Amino acid sequence: xxxxxxxxxxxxxxxxxxxxxxxxxxxxxxxxxxxxxxxxxxxxxxxxxxxxxxxxxxxxxxxxxxxxxxxxxxxxxxxxxxxxxxxxxxxxxxxxxxxxxxxxxxxxxxxxx
Amino acid sequence: xxxxxxxxxxxxxxxxxxxxxxxxxxxxxxxxxxxxxxxxxxxxxxxxxxxxxxxxxxxxxxxxxxxxxxxxxxxxxxxxxxxxxxxxxxxxxxxxxxxxxxxxxxxxxxx
Numbered sequence: 001x002x003x004x005x006x007x008x009x010x011x012x013x014x015x016x017x018x019x020x021x022x023x024x025x026x027x028x029x030x031x032x033x034x035x036x037x038x039x040x041x042x043x044x045x046x047x048x049x050x051x052x053x054x055x056x057x058x059x060x061x062x063x064x065x066x067x068x069x070x071x072x073x074x075x076x077x078x079x080x081x082x083x084x085x086x087x088x089x090x091x092x093x094x095x096x097x098x099x100x101x102x103x104x105x106x107x108x109x110x111x112x113x
Numbered sequence: 114x115x116x117x118x119x120x121x122x123x124x125x126x127x128x129x130x131x132x133x134x135x136x137x138x139x140x141x142x143x144x145x146x147x148x149x150x151x152x153x154x155x156x157x158x159x160x161x162x163x164x165x166x167x168x169x170x171x172x173x174x175x176x177x178x179x180x181x182x183x184x185x186x187x188x189x190x191x192x193x194x195x196x197x198x199x200x201x202x203x204x205x206x207x208x209x210x211x212x213x214x215x216x217x218x219x220x221x222x223x224x
Contacts, residue, residue, distance in 0.1 A: 042216045043214040102159075102212060104156035
């Protein structure tokens with residue numbers, strides 16, 4: 001089915017471990033985004049990508065790494081997880097501006113112990 | 114000051130009530146405006162775009178006041194299924210259309 005999927009949906013890890021969150025979309029959208037959502041905050045942009053091999057930092061990029069070797073995939077890696085990275089992570093995709101609508105994946109709930 | 118501010122609520126209303134949410138934004142360069150809906154533990158979904166002339170989609174009416182940097186959402190004849198968090202979202206153009214999210218207003222509709 002077409003859409004945007006994320007895996008895993010839930011993850012518990014320990015401080016200092018590397019974690020990779022996966023995102024896959026089937027719409028061939030050029031833009032993809034990673035957000036985190038914490039209580040009391042709106043969604044905050046971590047990284048975004050305009051196309052394969054083109055990525056850029058968002059509002060809160062520290063501690064995260066992204067790559068985009070294929071249009072449909074946009075993995076997010078926490079190089080050395082910290083407790084402050086406990087959050088819900090949403091991946092989104094959208095067409096080239098001015099088509100502003102972003103479509104969100106179901107989210108990954110990450111807990112760092 | 115947050116770029117997009119919303120009353121967090123919760124708004125507790127009976128079925129059939131009319132409820133209004135307000136939102137203010139600080140970036141005068143904001144170009145596009147949206148309301149997203151987010152159900153508990155789910156992803157945000159676009160509810161409606163907001164246009165300067167105001168727009169309506171069934172029981173939902175959105176208004177934009179650029180001079181006051183103010184956005185509103187009116188829900189008429191509330192249903193139990195309207196219970197959710199409503200996110201005010203502003204897009205600022207700059208290479209790509211950066212979306213800035215408010216923290217959301219929670220609505221609980223009771224029988």
